[in-house]
Amino acid sequence: MIKPVRIAAISFDHGHQYSYLRAMLSIPDLELVAISEPNHEQRVRAEAMLDEFGVRDSVRVFSNHEELISCDDVDAVSICSANVMHHDLVMLAADAGKHVLCEKPLATSLSDATAMVQKCAESGVTLATAYPVRHAPQVWDVRARLARGELGKVHSMSMTNVLGARPRGWFIDPAKSGGGAIRDHIVHATDLMRWFSGSEVQQVYCEADTLMRDIPVEDTGLLIEVFASGAIGTCDPSWNRPTTWRKWGDVTGRIMCDHGVLEFDITDHAIQITSSDVTRPHAEVSFAASMNEALLRDFAVAVFEGREPCATGKDGWAGVASTEAAYLSAKTQMFVDVPSYPDA
Structure with missing residues (x-):
């Protein structure tokens, strides 16, 4: 201990x-x-x-x-x-x-x-x-399967991190939040796609607008991200689900590979693997409590052992880089290059 x-x-x-x-x-x-x-x-x-x-x-x-x-x-x-x-x-x-x-x-x-x-x-x-989403059991399972090459190379990924609840307070004050749905939710989806593919984002195209509520930040957006590996990813980070939606929000993913598809939904505790010759549901697993505990436990062990945590400051930096590129893309209506970390 x-x-x-x-x-x-x-x-x-x-x-x-x-x-x-x-x-x-x-x-x-x-x-x-x-x-x-x-x-x-x-x-x-x-x-x-x-x-x-x-x-x-x-x-x-x-x-x-x-x-x-x-x-x-x-x-x-x-x-x-x-x-x-x-x-x-x-x-x-x-x-x-x-x-x-x-x-x-x-x-x-x-x-x-x-x-x-x-x-x-x-x-x-x-x-x-x-x-914390990195620490959801579903996400660990998906990443382990990709690392083992069960379905071959990753070619495309589609992620959502959307919200049914209504953001309020400082979240919708750009002077305190730095933006809306794009700032808030791109980072989770982009981080998972980087983690799954083992590749950095090279280019981003983004559409963003305020369509659902009278607030001073964007509540709706869609992104296309091009990775160094050649994989293509899409991301829906919107705050545009109705307040009557059956859940507060979600994080879902669909990863298309050489020999099949991996799908997960951490709020529904579901993983499904569809290969060229079999379709079978994975056992459901609980994530809600263990996700945050696993995050804090990893941090504690990293501090004690002097090793890197699961998600480093540079991983956070990469999320900011994609977000800044997304905002520029939404403004210019063009694909925007995403910079690499300065020491790369």
């Missing part, structure tokens, strides 16, 4: 932090020592979770992020602020020698993302991007 990593939760602006907090309190490899949240209502909600787990007296609660970051007994932090704050908080944490798990998207500009990755490397701290 590893020595527990002393972790703190910084900001509950993004609701994912509540799920991560529950995971932190459930994993022996992590010791939650502090949380910080300036917003009273969000702080009270987090404190209620501490009460639920019976740890309210042992976890310090701050209303100031910088004060928490300065604590000597914090090894690592999980940052779930509004998107535009990621850069400043990660830089402060790295300066203080804290390992960082940063909510997606890593940043709202490529220059910020580059600075964050480089700062953490220079400071000798781990920078992990919170891509």
